[in-house]
Amino acid sequence: MRTHFLGQESETAMRIRRLDMFRVEFVTRNVAAGSLSKRIGYPEGTPLRNPPLVEYYYKDDALGDPLLCMAHLDELQVISPEDLSETTAVAKKVNEVLQAFFAARSLILVDYKLEFGKDSQGVIRLGDEISPDTCRLWDSETSEKLDKDRFRRDMGGVEEAYAEVLRRISG
Ligand code: TMP
Numbered sequence: 195m196r197t198h199f200l201g202q203e204s205e206t207a208m209r210i211r212r213l214d215m216f217r218v219e220f221v222t223r224n225v226a227a228g229s230l231s232k233r234i235g236y237p238e239g240t241p242l243r244n245p246p247l248v249e250y251y252y253k254d255d256a257l258g259d260p261l262l263c264m265a266h267l268d269e270l271q272v273i274s275p276e277d278l279s280e281t282t283a284v285a286k287k288v289n290e291v292l293q294a295f296f297a298a299r300s301l302i303l304v305d306y307k308l309e310f311g312k313d314s315q316g317v318i319r320l321g322d323e324i325s326p327d328t329c330r331l332w333d334s335e336t337s338e339k340l341d342k343d344r345f346r347r348d349m350g351g352v353e354e355a356y357a358e359v360l361r362r363i364s365g
Contacts, residue, residue: 195284198311198321213311213321217272219251219259220285223305224293227330228343230305233261239337246289248282253309280318281310292324296331299362301340304330326356 198210224245226236250262252270267273273281285308296303306329309322322328326341333340340355 195287196317196319198313198319210321211313211319213313213319215253215309215311215321216277216281217253217270218262218267218281218309219253220281220308220310221249221251221305222285222289222308223247223249224289225302225304225332227304229261239332246286248285250278277318284308284310284318284320288320292329295363297334299365300334301359301362302332302334302337304332306330326359331359 198213200209200211202208223230223242225238226234226240226242227238230236230247230249231238231240250267251259252262252266252272253259262270267278288308289303289306292306293303306324307322308320308328310318311321313319329341330339330343331341332338338355339349340359342352344350344352344355
């Protein structure tokens with residue numbers, strides 16, 4: 195998989211390739227939660243009929259990063275149909291890899307956000323991180339939330355949850 199990653203500089207810094215980012219966030223979902231639950235009325239935790247579901251959000255702070263349908267994507271011309279097809283396929287492939295990775299660590303990958311861009315040669319590359327800040331991870335047994343929703347919803351235990359994820363993925 196082509197990414198922006200070039201090397202690890204320190205515990206908190208990595209060297210990356212400069213990308214010209216698409217103004218689109220790709221959210222891939224396996225289980226209903228968050229804004230999808232609000233939008234279509236599925237209680238959180240409802241299995242999706244044909245997962246994964248990939249959604250596109252417009253990277254525009256002033257508009258609040260709205261969900262885009264195909265007509266909007268076409269109107270805005272933020273990504274070509276060919277590039278959309280390639281990035282969506284990569285988002286789904288990432289899902290396959292990550293779902294299995296987290297499942298082996300007793301974590302359900304509920305959903306996550308990815309961003310893509312083009313390098314100086316015009317090659318599409320993944321330009322993002324995966325962390326409990328950018329995905330939802332629930333304990334497989336208890337469905338306990340082990341991600342940023344603990345902060346967003348003022349549930350407490352944020353650091354403990356992140357430490358638990360770290361323990362499971364590095365243990
Ligand atoms: P949502 O349910 O709020 O739309 O979020 C879907 C997923 O995308 C969730 O795992 C959190 C992640 N996300 C980000 O990483 N950055 C964002 O700006 C948003 C809105 C969501």
